[in-house]
Amino acid sequence: MSKKILFLIADGMGDYPIAELGGLTPLAKAHTPNMDEMAAKGLVGLVRTIPPSMPPGSDVANMSLMGFDPLTHHTGRGPIEAAGLGLDTHPDDLVWRLNLVKVSAFKPGGTMLDYSGGHVPVEKARDLVADLQAHLGGDEFTFHPGVGFRNLLVQHAGKDSPEAGLNIRAPHDITDTDISPDLAEFRKSPKLWDLVLAAQKRLAGRHNDTEANAVWPWGQGGPLTLANFKEKYGLTGAVISAVDLVRGLGRAAGMQVLDVPGATAWVDTDYQGKVNAAIEFLKHGDFVFLHVEAPDECGHVGDTNLKVKAIQDFDAQVVGPLRRAMQNQDAGFMIACDHFTPISVRTHTKDPALFLLSAPGLQNSGVQAFTEDTAQKSGILIEPGHEFMPWVLSKLAV
Ligand SMILES: [Zn+2]
Secondary structure, eight states, X not given: OOOEEEEEEETTBBOOOBGGGTTBOHHHHSOOHHHHHHHHHSEEEEEOOSOTTSOOOHHHHHHHHTTOOHHHHOOOHHXXXXXXXXXXXXXXXXXXXXXXXXXXXXXXXXXXXXXXXXXXXXXXXHHHHHHHHXXXXXXXXXXXXXXXXXXXXXXXXXXXXXXXXXXXXXXGGOBXXXXXXXXXXXXXXXHHHHHHHHHHHHHTSTTOOSSOOEEEEEEEESOOOOOOHHHHHSOOEEEEOSOHHHHHHHHHTTOEEOOOTTOOSSTTOOHHHHHHHHHHHHTTOSEEEEEEOHHHHHHHHTOHHHHHHHHHHIIIIIIHHHHHHHTTSOEEEEEXXXXXXXXXXXXXXXXXXXXXXXXXXXXXXXXXXXXXXXXXXXXXXXXXXGGHHHHHHHHTTO
């Protein structure tokens, strides 16, 4: 029987020492007997998932971890999420992420109050996007519903248009910030400016009882194209994640995207559902990329204790059960964070991510725990990050 490979991602797990935790990081503080034992018997190290010239996004980092070079393949957030939603796009299209947002005023001097429009409920967001499409959609621009505030705008045959070069900031990066520079960017394209103004007027209508009062197109790029994972690595793979962009990467690489109904991207996510989906898939498939979002969200909200808990849950409810399920099989485990989301920073940083590699017969790095510190002291740094996957496969002799 061929080797089974499990790649488990704890999004945003990496962190800095925190005084409140006696100078430990959340990972070092957390009780993680599974990962510690695997680290002791396996290899730990660092992987540079974010190329120095790129922003530290989960899209960039997870693309690296899956073995694809973001410098070549990353065109924007919009295209990856479009792939995740299975949206049909043409190679010439320009695909935008379209947030439903709340601004103080959609004019110079206005500020971004909420990148999620008050977390617009999914059904209401669908109605709003359908209304925008009915009234403003046409041959050139079409509106497509996603999940809640996260939607898409397709600019048909726009891949090489001037709009492709506009530099609109991600709305979650500019909370309580003056939006004048972004409006100036929108204005460089008269048709896009007309569209966002018209959308704002529609959202001011009586049919809208949500807090969203404007649309915010950003993260645009040509459709995502990735080599087929099976052809590239010879492994039949699947992706398990609640997050559209990770699902999009998997789908674009021709991997199966497994649905787990209880997956929420928050600490209440259905870990058991994810674990069961992985075990079920590995009865016939070779490779599972299982992504857990919760540690990252805890980093963004700045909740130290919740982040410790999210990491403990990951160890106890994801790593542990999968280890037990695979104990009598020839299975290799990679465990990594995609990037750091330090509590003290509350957003992503470019620090190299930490990983551990565990498989029968592997030389071991002789550490006693899986922490930022042991990973750093191992002296192993894989860069660029898309070389991690081939490096691992060579270690596992796949
Ligand atoms: Zn994040």
